[in-house]
Every structure is written in C-alpha cells, then in structure tokens.
C-alpha cells in the first residue's frame with residue numbers, strides 16, 4: 236500500500252525511518268494507549284530493530300504514517316488465524332505534535348479501503364482502552380461500530396481497564 240493523503244502518506248517502512256520513528260514513538264502518552272510490547276522509553280536501537288523486522292516481513296500490512304517527510308506514526312492490520320483468518324485487528328498511533336488534525340482518521344479510512352479491496356478480509360476490529368476517547372472517536376468517524384465493553388481485560392501501567400471493541404465489516 237502506498238497512499239498519498241492530504242496531510243500524510245501511508246507507505247512501507249524504510250531503514251532510514253529509524254531516527255524519526257524513535258523521536259515520534261518515545262512518548263509516554265503514546266505508550267499508555269498501546270500494548271506493552273511497544274518499549275518505553277523507545278530508543279534508536281528499538282526503532283532500528285522494529286524497522287528491520289518490518290523489512291524482513293514485507294507481506295504484513297503494517298505501514299508508516301509519514302508527515303512532513305518523517306515517520307510520524309504507524310498503522311497496521313494483524314490478521315487472525317484459524318477460524319478468525321478473515322478478521323484482522325487494526326492498530327495505529329501518531330506522534331503527539333500531530334494529534335487533532337484528522338490525520339489518523341484519514342489513515343484509518345485509507346487502510347480499511349485497502350484491506351477490503353486487496354486482502355481476503357470480511358472484518359476489521361480494534362480494541363480501545365476505556366481511557367482513550369480520542370481513539371474511539373477515530374473509529375466512530377471511520378464507520379466502525381461499537382460492539383461491546385470487555386470488562387477489566389487489560390492491565391496497563393498497573394491499572395486494570397476495560398477495553399472497547401469496535402468493528403467494521405466489508406459490506407457495511
């Protein structure tokens with residue numbers, strides 16, 4: 236996928252993204268909303284390892300959000316397996332200086348369009364921690380439906396939280 240949008244470009248990761256990725260991702264406010272597998276603090280070595288991983292598995296639909304010629308975030312689909320193989324989980328994050336400009340909503344709409352035209356998927360789902368209304372809003376603006384509250388199913392930064400499950404189907 237390579238999409239030039241009004242305020243950003245969605246494209247494959249490149250080796251030279253590592254320094255700007257590290258600068259964008261080294262942010263506690265970003266980390267607090269994501270899984271613990273994202274390191275914090277986020278070093279240049281973490282960024283280099285991440286980009287290497289992406290380059291080694293180019294078939295995974297996981298992309299860089301480029302803003303102002305720098306890696307400003309990430310967006311990707313993680314396909315399920317076995318009986319869930321037509322479902323993918325959507326994840327995304329954006330560097331804090333760019334929040335509130337509609338960039339992630341545009342990126343989500345673009346990847347959904349890509350997913351349902353280029354990949355064998357019938358459903359895309361996303362899990363939002365209950366304390367992240369901005370992310371829930373991104374999904375609502377992208378025509379995901381709220382399907383339910385998973386009570387106390389995550390622990391993040393020592394706090395047990397509910398997750399909100401959102402999904403969009405191919406035919407919707």
Ligand SMILES: CC(C)(COP(=O)(O)OP(=O)(O)OC[C@H]1O[C@@H](n2cnc3c(N)ncnc32)[C@H](O)[C@@H]1OP(=O)(O)O)[C@@H](O)C(=O)NCCC(=O)NCCS
Pocket residue numbers: 264265266268269327328329330333334335336337338339340341362363364367368369370372373
């Ligand atoms: C969540 C995140 C991706 C949003 O990105 P963004 O580019 O700022 O999103 P957009 O500008 O497209 O839309 C944000 C919407 O949330 C709204 N919003 C922001 N803060 C809010 C709050 N505290 N309560 C309610 N709505 C809020 C904005 O007003 C906007 O909605 P609007 O267009 O109706 O006004 C970004 O904040 C981020 O990267 N956060 C850290 C990582 C993360 O949360 N990832 C998702 C994990 S599920």
